Amino acid sequence: MSVLDLVRPDLRDFGGYRSARSERMQGEAWLNANESPWPNPADPTGSLRRYPDPQPQALRERLAARYGCRPGQLLATRGSDEGIDLLVRALCLPGGGAIAITSPTFGMYAVCAKLHGARVVDVPLREEADGYACDFAALAAAVRRASVRLVFLCSPGNPGGSLVPLAEIAGFTREVRGTALVVVDEAYVEFAASPSAITLLAAHDNIAILRTLSKAHALAAARIGCVAADERLVDVLQRCQAPYPLPAPGVAAAMAALDDAACATTDSHVRRVCAERERLRHALCGIPGVRVAASRANFLLVRCVHASAIFDRLLDAGIVVRDVRTHAGLDDALRIGIGTPEQNDRVLAIVRDVVHPGERA
Numbered sequence: 001m002s003v004l005d006l007v008r009p010d011l012r013d014f015g016g017y018r019s020a021r022s023e024r025m026q027g028e029a030w031l032n033a034n035e036s037p038w039p040n041p042a043d044p045t046g047s048l049r050r051y052p053d054p055q056p057q058a059l060r061e062r063l064a065a066r067y068g069c070r071p072g073q074l075l076a077t078r079g080s081d082e083g084i085d086l087l088v089r090a091l092c093l094p095g096g097g098a099i100a101i102t103s104p105t106f107g108m109y110a111v112c113a114k115l116h117g118a119r120v121v122d123v124p125l126r127e128e129a130d131g132y133a134c135d136f137a138a139l140a141a142a143v144r145r146a147s148v149r150l151v152f153l154c155s156p157g158n159p160g161g162s163l164v165p166l167a168e169i170a171g172f173t174r175e176v177r178g179t180a181l182v183v184v185d186e187a188y189v190e191f192a193a194s195p196s197a198i199t200l201l202a203a204h205d206n207i208a209i210l211r212t213l214s215k216a217h218a219l220a221a222a223r224i225g226c227v228a229a230d231e232r233l234v235d236v237l238q239r240c241q242a243p244y245p246l247p248a249p250g251v252a253a254a255m256a257a258l259d260d261a262a263c264a265t266t267d268s269h270v271r272r273v274c275a276e277r278e279r280l281r282h283a284l285c286g287i288p289g290v291r292v293a294a295s296r297a298n299f300l301l302v303r304c305v306h307a308s309a310i311f312d313r314l315l316d317a318g319i320v321v322r323d324v325r326t327h328a329g330l331d332d333a334l335r336i337g338i339g340t341p342e343q344n345d346r347v348l349a350i351v352r353d354v355v356h357p358g359e360r361a
């Protein structure tokens with residue numbers, strides 16, 4: 001039994017598209033990919049003239065060093081969104097497979113499943129005194145009952161902000177081994193000050209972790225993320241990936257963002273966001289009628305019967321927050337990202353004023 005048994009049987013020997021770039025050859029006149037012999041005037045150095053490397057080894061090495069795994073355990077992807085899509089397509093038979101999600105959660109898991117014709121089994125998170133918890137017994141039952149191939153855990157959760165304890169993820173991963181792949185989406189783990197599920201890769205082959213440069217590293221437009229998984233699974237996913245998934249400017253930005261100096265700045269920004277998150281949460285919790293659970297991410301889930309009025313007043317002030325009231329059970333909730341201290345102060349003042357008009361703090 002290996003993780004390859006979880007891959008679609010019809011894709012196990014699938015070679016994928018063999019691009020001109022993937023054939024390892026030496027030469028100085030490259031006439032094999034029908035590229036232009038001259039650069040575009042908009043690209044005087046010619047750095048965009050040729051198709052990019054599908055999986056730049058230097059990028060994989062830098063991501064692996066940052067995340068603590070081997071380069072071969074990483075597939076660089078066009079954001080973690082691409083990782084979600086690749087996993088669904090490689091493991092779920094179109095029209096037949098199923099994924100499990102734990103609502104309220106990130107919408108892309110269900111979107112990718114839907115586009116692929118895979119069923120979505122929802123095992124809602126349990127709301128506890130200070131945040132959300134996964135119902136692992138119910139998840140294990142769903143995996144058995146509904147032949148679920150992929151279980152998407154979001155940790156810290158979006159929009160809930162709660163961390164899923166690593167020991168519980170490890171136990172669950174062991175329990176469903178041979179039946180399902182556990183996908184841990186760690187888009188916000190940098191803000192959690194907690195070890196990554198990548199540390200579980202050494203002992204478990206049926207786990208995949210999604211990481212991204214879009215949030216903590218402030219590179220959302222570069223579209224660089226990765227899937228960390230067993231090397232054999234990484235290999236399968238790569239064969240399902242588009243021939244040239246990573247635009248060269250995005251890769252260049254990622255390489256620069258992953259050098260030591262840039263990472264030190266990122267780490268200090270993350271610490272500031274976390275400090276602001278605690279300050280804002282504390283202040284919001286001090287407003288009677290406002291509930292804010294602890295968050296390990298860079299946003300707060302704010303609950304209040306006046307959510308709708310708060311949303312409108314913030315918008316009038318030019319502050320756009322995420323209305324998450326369409327999620328089941330969150331009809332009084334807004335997801336508010338942590339901004340600069342000044343922006344957070346403005347949010348706080350408006351929430352105070354909507355909930356208790358005329359009172360001053």
Ligand SMILES: *Cc1c(COP(=O)(O)O)cnc(C)c1O
Pocket residue numbers: 078079080081082106154158185187211212213214215220223224225
């Ligand atoms: C923002 C977000 C992503 C998307 O990341 P990209 O790398 O930009 O595609 C993935 N998962 C969660 C939970 C997110 O909130």
